[in-house]
Amino acid sequence: EADIYQTPRYLVIGTGKKITLECSQTMGHDKMYWYQQDPGMELHLIHYSYGVNSTEKGDLSSESTVSRIRTEHFPLTLESARPSHTSQYLCASSEQGMINTGELFFGEGSRLTVL
Amino acid sequence: GDSVTQMEGPVTLSEEAFLTINCTYTATGYPSLFWYVQYPGEGLQLLLKATKADDKGSNKGFEATYRKETTSFHLEKGSVQVSDSAVYFCALSGGSYDKVIFGPGTSLSVIP
Numbered sequence: 675e676a677d678i679y680q681t682p683r684y685l686v687i688g689t690g691k692k693i694t695l696e697c698s699q700t701m702g703h704d705k706m707y708w709y710q711q712d713p714g715m716e717l718h719l720i721h722y723s724y725g726v727n728s729t730e731k732g733d734l735s736s737e738s739t740v741s742r743i744r745t746e747h748f749p750l751t752l753e754s755a756r757p758s759h760t761s762q763y764l765c766a767s768s769e770q771g772m773i774n775t776g777e778l779f780f781g782e783g784s785r786l787t788v789l
Numbered sequence: 790g791d792s793v794t795q796m797e798g799p800v801t802l803s804e805e806a807f808l809t810i811n812c813t814y815t816a817t818g819y820p821s822l823f824w825y826v827q828y829p830g831e832g833l834q835l836l837l838k839a840t841k842a843d844d845k846g847s848n849k850g851f852e853a854t855y856r857k858e859t860t861s862f863h864l865e866k867g868s869v870q871v872s873d874s875a876v877y878f879c880a881l882s883g884g885s886y887d888k889v890i891f892g893p894g895t896s897l898s899v900i901p
Contacts, residue, residue: 732888780832780833
């Protein structure tokens with residue numbers, strides 16, 4: 675059982691609202707990631723972090739921002755939500771320094787709907 | 790650059806049928822290979838992995854063998870159950886790219 679938690683699981687909001695998706699892990703992992711999953715199931719990396727005070731943009735351009743003030747916490751924020759942001763967002767973590775293991779631990783996801 | 794290709798779905802099988810989901814990859818170096826599974830309404834979880842050529846990963850009746858000569862990591866199960874209905878993702882890490890590369894996913898439905 676993975677110790678990585680996302681809240682909220684489901685969120686329906688109106689256009690223009692600011693939202694924050696929370697992600698916390700209790701495994702002490704340095705690396706954390708945010709993926710956006712489209713209806714066709716494909717995963718797109720939008721942000722990642724190597725550790726505290728580290729944030730990097732992923733492969734897919736995103737209007738969201740992230741922060742990493744504590745090892746266990748990696749929230750994602752949308753300042754002004756739009757219908758195009760409707761998607762499933764998956765948070766994940768992995769151990770730093772484990773060459774070639776690449777095993778990711780995923781949260782259960784946050785499904786965002788913007789009306 | 791590194792990439793993962795897997796067979797397109799959706800795949801529909803009857804219970805107890807044999808399953809194969811093809812996966813091929815392109816990578817420099819010596820990547821590790823993975824299969825992740827996503828059950829409805831959940832996040833992904835690791836199903837099995839192999840870290841070097843000719844290794845076989847196995848879990849819950851699923852198997853996959855790391856074939857460097859054909860750059861493949863096909864997922865197989867001898868007898869699927871309704872509870873195996875999910876989306877399956879092939880992935881690699883440790884190539885030329887410091888992240889995990891996922892394939893597009895293959896949806897499997899198993900009918901009684």
